[in-house]
Amino acid sequence: MTARPTARTPAGTEPEPATSPVRPARGVRTARRLLLVVAAAALLGASVAGAITIGPADIRVGDVWSVVAAHLGWGSTDVSPIRDGIVWELRLPRTLLAAVCGAGLAVCGAVMQSLLRNPLADPFVLGVSSGASTGAVVVVVLGIGGGAVSLPAGAFVGALLSFALVLLLSHSLGGSTDRVVLSGVAAMQLFSALTSFVVMTAADAETTRGVLFWLLGSLGGAGWTDVWACLAVLVVALAVCLGYARTLDAFAFGQDAAAALGVSVARTRLVLLCVTALLTAALVASAGAIGFVGLVLPHAARALVGPGHARLLPVAALAGAVFLVWVDTLARTVLDPQEVPVGVVTSLIGVPAFVLVLYRTRRAG
Amino acid sequence: MTATTDARGNQGLRAERVSRTADGRLVLDGVDLAPAPGSTVGLLGPNGSGKSTLLRLLAGVLAPASGVVTLDGDPLAGLNRRDVARRIAVVEQQADTQVELTVLDVVRLGRVPHRRAWTPASAHDERAVQEALERTGLTDRARQSWHTLSGGERQRVQIARALAQEPRELLLDEPTNHLDIQHQLELLNLVTDLPVTTVIALHDLNLAALYCDELVVLRAGRVVARGEPREVLTEELIAEVYGVRATVTCPEGRPHVRYLGTLS
Numbered sequence: 002m003t004a005r006p007t008a009r010t011p012a013g014t015e016p017e018p019a020t021s022p023v024r025p026a027r028g029v030r031t032a033r034r035l036l037l038v039v040a041a042a043a044l045l046g047a048s049v050a051g052a053i054t055i056g057p058a059d060i061r062v063g064d065v066w067s068v069v070a071a072h073l074g075w076g077s078t079d080v081s082p083i084r085d086g087i088v089w090e091l092r093l094p095r096t097l098l099a100a101v102c103g104a105g106l107a108v109c110g111a112v113m114q115s116l117l118r119n120p121l122a123d124p125f126v127l128g129v130s131s132g133a134s135t136g137a138v139v140v141v142v143l144g145i146g147g148g149a150v151s152l153p154a155g156a157f158v159g160a161l162l163s164f165a166l167v168l169l170l171s172h173s174l175g176g177s178t179d180r181v182v183l184s185g186v187a188a189m190q191l192f193s194a195l196t197s198f199v200v201m202t203a204a205d206a207e208t209t210r211g212v213l214f215w216l217l218g219s220l221g222g223a224g225w226t227d228v229w230a231c232l233a234v235l236v237v238a239l240a241v242c243l244g245y246a247r248t249l250d251a252f253a254f255g256q257d258a259a260a261a262l263g264v265s266v267a268r269t270r271l272v273l274l275c276v277t278a279l280l281t282a283a284l285v286a287s288a289g290a291i292g293f294v295g296l297v298l299p300h301a302a303r304a305l306v307g308p309g310h311a312r313l314l315p316v317a318a319l320a321g322a323v324f325l326v327w328v329d330t331l332a333r334t335v336l337d338p339q340e341v342p343v344g345v346v347t348s349l350i351g352v353p354a355f356v357l358v359l360y361r362t363r364r365a366g
Numbered sequence: 367m368t369a370t371t372d373a374r375g376n377q378g379l380r381a382e383r384v385s386r387t388a389d390g391r392l393v394l395d396g397v398d399l400a401p402a403p404g405s406t407v408g409l410l411g412p413n414g415s416g417k418s419t420l421l422r423l424l425a426g427v428l429a430p431a432s433g434v435v436t437l438d439g440d441p442l443a444g445l446n447r448r449d450v451a452r453r454i455a456v457v458e459q460q461a462d463t464q465v466e467l468t469v470l471d472v473v474r475l476g477r478v479p480h481r482r483a484w485t486p487a488s489a490h491d492e493r494a495v496q497e498a499l500e501r502t503g504l505t506d507r508a509r510q511s512w513h514t515l516s517g518g519e520r521q522r523v524q525i526a527r528a529l530a531q532e533p534r535e536l537l538l539d540e541p542t543n544h545l546d547i548q549h550q551l552e553l554l555n556l557v558t559d560l561p562v563t564t565v566i567a568l569h570d571l572n573l574a575a576l577y578c579d580e581l582v583v584l585r586a587g588r589v590v591a592r593g594e595p596r597e598v599l600t601e602e603l604i605a606e607v608y609g610v611r612a613t614v615t616c617p618e619g620r621p622h623v624r625y626l627g628t629l630s
Contacts, residue, residue, distance in 0.1 A: 263449075309471065
């Protein structure tokens with residue numbers, strides 16, 4: 002107790018009053034923050050490792066560590082090649098993609114909700130997911146691109162085209178935030194109709210099933226390429242959004258208040274809409290439209306750590322990652338050997354959780 | 367005529383012949399404003415006379431269609447928005463949010479223009495927030511939720527937020543609307559005691575007379591009178607601008623308006 006950081010305040014600077022109702026001393030804060038980061042990383046690591054052990058093949062946490070260590074070149078493993086394959090080729094990339102998607106969707110949701118001042122905004126409100134689904138069915142069902150273009154590539158292009166349409170539309174309507182939401186809803190309807198049209202008129206039963214599975218969100222086809230691509234986009238997007246953390250805080254009282262606090266509203270909105278749309282497009286291209294994570298997890302994170310974005314964004318990312326890791330584990334095991342699309346499970350779990358969060362905040366308010 | 371430069375020779379915030387149209391209608395028509403540093407200037411005029419628009423031009427949130435707003439001689443349009451927000455703070459008529467914020471969260475927003483991306487708050491940021499809370503008597507309520515505050519308390523929090531910006535110019539748009547008389551007086555006492563240049567749009571002529579050093583009266587986007595309260599607030603002006611009959615007395619050097627009825 003004698004080595005409290007407050008005792009080391011350098012001479013000549015004002016020590017913070019011990020009774021300050023506002024904040025503990027800087028050293029304590031840094032230590033606490035570091036502890037939180039370590040705890041968060043441990044929680045995520047344990048979730049990923051734990052989730053991998055669950056499933057038809059009997060795999061222990063020790064096996065997971067030894068396989069990962071062996072592939073990273075830290076010694077050899079005595080795990081059988083089949084199990085090695087299950088861990089390294091199937092469950093690890095799938096679980097990691099779940100974590101990346103969960104984190105990314107939650108961050109997008111948190112940013113969109115603050116930026117558009119709409120608690121119902123989610124990563125798909127910009128029409129990104131519906132554009133992606135149209136792009137995907139156009140490639141898969143109509144065979145455009147002659148097989149050279151994969152489903153994810155088609156989805157990515159579709160997502161960006163739809164987002165461009167939303168930006169153009171909202172800009173020509175005056176560019177206010179409610180116009181952005183309305184344009185997104187319009188694009189969502191348009192592209193959903195297009196998707197249904199293409200599937201109904203051109204697809205056979207087998208293709209329809211495959212496309213439907215992807216549309217509902219599925220991590221089943223995850224490979225290492227997906228993991229790295231999505232992780233790279235997530236890291237960049239999260240860094241940019243964290244750079245805008247104070248700016249997002251300033252939107253709490255609306256655009257005019259933000260502008261009066263020195264925020265260039267138009268530029269901020271353009272940058273953050275583009276970043277979140279890109280991230281969503283990358284995630285949807287790999288895993289389909291997994292609903293509800295982006296809508297609900299930011300609210301849960303706010304209930305945990307409050308509305309300040311410097312803390313909210315990392316916590317939302319962590320919560321989303323842990324949530325989707327476990328939900329996907331449930332999705333692939335609950336009806337074993339049948340697999341349920343993860344998007345279906347997120348909604349089935351998400352809706353009651355959402356109601357609970359709303360109920361709690363209503364009582365708190 | 368009051369001095370229009372401070373001790374360092376800075377001119378502060380000035381509007382020169384600013385005009386602004388909205389939907390093809392002229393809402394401000396060649397208005398000049400040069401508040402003396404440290405003074406409190408009251409903007410008067412009926413609804414739609416251009417008070418809010420003038421304040422938004424002064425804050426740099428809107429750009430004038432013609433004319434120029436300058437800060438220490440530099441056109442506002444050419445300055446970085448963040449630099450402007452470090453000098454000029456704005457308190458709106460009624461601010462609200464759906465976000466679950468505490469008093470402290472709101473006051474900390476005042477530090478947004480001072481902070482850099484990716485870096486935590488500095489000791490100076492924290493001190494500015496503390497001082498703003500103390501000055502507005504909100505230190506003990508820092509943890510209280512915004513949504514549990516009354517209208518008067520919310521305005522006090524917004525003023526604390528504006529103070530945390532450490533501005534030299536403070537712009538307030540009818541901040542006493544929706545407040546009961548005690549809170550109106552408290553708020554105006556607080557604002558006029560601050561060591562900053564204040565431009566404040568007000569509805570209540572008697573409050574304006576009590577608290578402002580200079581009054582500027584707008585009608586249909588033009589300045590129809592300006593000067594010390596007792597020069598400006600005359601029975602003739604009130605009849606002309608508001609269409610209201612009134613008697614004006616001048617106890618203790620400050621005019622007092624008693625309304626008698628409408629003219630028509």
